[in-house]
Amino acid sequence: MSTARSDEAAFESLFKAEYARVVGIANRVLADPHEAEDVAQDVFVDFHRLHSATAQYAPAWLHRAAAHASLNRLRGARRRQKREVAQALEEGERILDPQKQLEVSEDRRHVREALARMAPKPAAALAMRASGLSYTEVAQALGVGTGQVGTLLRRAEATLRKEVTRGTSN
Amino acid sequence: MVDDPDARAGADAAHLGSCPECADRFKTFADDARSIASLLAVPEARVDIGRAFERVMSNRKSQPALVRFPILGPSTRPLTLGFVATIAAVAVLLVAFAAAGLFFKPTTVKAVPVTVADIQALSQLGDYGTITWTKEPQLQATTNAADASQAGGGLTVPKVADATLPSGLSKTVTYGAMSNAEATFTFSADKAAAAAAAHGTTLPKMPAGMDGATLTISVGPAVGEIYGDLQKPSSDTSSINLPQLIVAKSAAPTAKSTQVSVTDLENYILAQPGISKELKAAIQAIGDPSTTLLIPVPIEYATSTQVTVQGVDGVALGDNTGVGSGVVWVKDGYVYVVAGSIKRDDAVAIANNLN
Incomplete structure (x- = not known):
């Protein structure tokens, strides 16, 4: 019993430490905080069922799963419409100018479409780094050396830029 | 950035x-x-961590599974094909050492956790003797199931129920077959001593009769089908380009040994420096090693759960993120595998509806 209790306590600590970061990664990919929370919930449910919260790899696993799960969701065309509506509503709270609101929403959609066309690893690296993870954390989540992260990000940035240009010129 | x-x-x-x-x-x-x-900038998400935690804990699916793997620190090594090859080698060795005396023919599967240290320790066993193919495997790709069946010694290619295929799966299917193959490993005391000296380690004493003992492993024939465009190059060479889905059926592997008993062999292998306590415990907990096919699960990269497939026990690997998962089971003398870059639940559904 005490083992089960300490395991629960460890999971709660892990949850408190990582939930906002996991939501942050998903939000960076989906640009929709509500959908990002759905992804984060699924990720933690999966983690808790299959892993011990005391595992050293726990944060890395959560970050990688958040990036992959949200990228998978981004690629699901069915969700697009719902996402755009939610995005517009969220944005409406801050930007009063409807024209400006439309432009921001449109730009964000182009960027997410470009992200969805990228290979999973560089796309995940960008999302993780943009959401504030350090090079070391990105490296651990992707299973690469810390020294490789800079190059990986450089290439990912170039690819995203190219994809955004391609998307807007079509 | x-x-x-x-x-x-x-x-x-x-x-x-x-x-x-x-x-x-x-x-x-x-x-x-x-x-x-x-x-990539977006408005920050405002989260209520307390409520979110309650929601996760009240989700029935979040209850811990029976088999969970805590353990080791994260590795910064990428998951390379070489690593996978090592896993395959370990799988063969594990099958080999499960050989009960003179004969091994599995009727069920079980996952055993292996650490990187285990893999390194077990890989060195390959240096303790020589391996020779008495029958080399012939691999053949075909465009239809009938040709694959012919090349695979008459085995019927398992048929996937279309309704169970996840949406978005490639419609490109390649069939393949492998002929029966047989390899013999001959233990050598001299080679083992030389390998140990090269690694700067001291070996446990080799049991009497092990020098010159042979272990013969037979695998296949096997047939299968692969969904996905195999010609498409991977944009990411540092990770495995998993096919979208692979379904395979193989005659269960068999093993036979000469000169040493299974107990001697098991004790000798488990006494190797570097073998983890977790692996020892998992191996020793297996009731009848002569009928159990061990699936080595690298604990840093994969998780496994026991599932029921086609009415028998199976092992499901991976998770529901869609990054990669698989199911392995043994039924009526055949080993079946369903694996790919799909969710674990989808892999189990495909497995259960295979004809």
Whole structure:
């Protein structure tokens, strides 16, 4: 019993430490905080069922799963419409100018479409780094050396830029 | 995104301080990175962690599974094909050492956790003797199931129920077959001693009769089908380009040994330096090693759960993120595998509806 209790306590600590970061990664990919929370919930449910919260790899696993799960969701065309509506509503709270609101929403959609066309690893690296993870954390989540992260990000940035240009010129 | 201390570390940082050309280039990178960061900018999500935690804990699916793997620190090594090859080698060795005396024919499967240290320790066993193919495997790709069946010694290619295929799966299917193959490993006391000396380790004493003992493993024939465009190059060479889905059926592997008993062999292998307590415990907990096919699960990369497939026990690997998963089971003398870059639940559904 005490083992089960300490395991629960460890999971709660892990949850408190990582939930906002996991939501942050998903939000960076989906640009929709509500959908990002759905992804984060699924990720933690999966983690808790299959892993011990005391595992050293726990944060890395959560970050990688958040990036992959949200990228998978981004690629699901069915969700697009719902996402755009939610995005517009969220944005409406801050930007009063409807024209400006439309432009921001449109730009964000182009960027997410470009992200969805990228290979999973560089796309995940960008999302993780943009959401504030350090090079070391990105490296651990992707299973690469810390020294490789800079190059990986450089290439990912170039690819995203190219994809955004391609998307807007079509 | 170049504001991390690791973005300019050590000698690079010193060089950037003294080389205007590189400093300029670095500034361009930094400007680029900033513009990408602004492209990806979004309003921060406001979260209520307390409520979110309650929601996760009240989700029935979040209850811990029976088999969970805690353990080791994260590895910074990428998951390479070489690593996978090592896993395959370990699988053969594990099958080999499960050989009960003179004969091994599995009727069920069980997952055993292996650590990187286990893999290294077990890989060295390959240096303790010589392996020779008495019958080399012939691999053949075909465009239809009938040809694959013919090349695979008459085995019927399992038929996937279309309704169970996840949406978005490639419609390109390649069939394949492998002929029966047989390899014999001959233990050598001299080679083992030389390998140990080369690694600077001391070996446990080899049981009497082990020098010159042979272990013969037979695998296949096997047939299968692969969904996905196999010609498409991977844009990411540092990770495995998993096919979208692979379904395979193989005659269960068999093993026979001469001169040594299974107990001697098991004790000798488990006494190797570097074998983890977890692996020892998992192996020793298996009731009848002569009928159990061990699936080595690298604990840093994969998780496994016991599932029921086609009415028998099976092992499901991976999770529901869609990154990669698989199911393995043994039924009526055949080993079946369903695996790919799909969710574990989808793999189990495909497995259960295979004809």
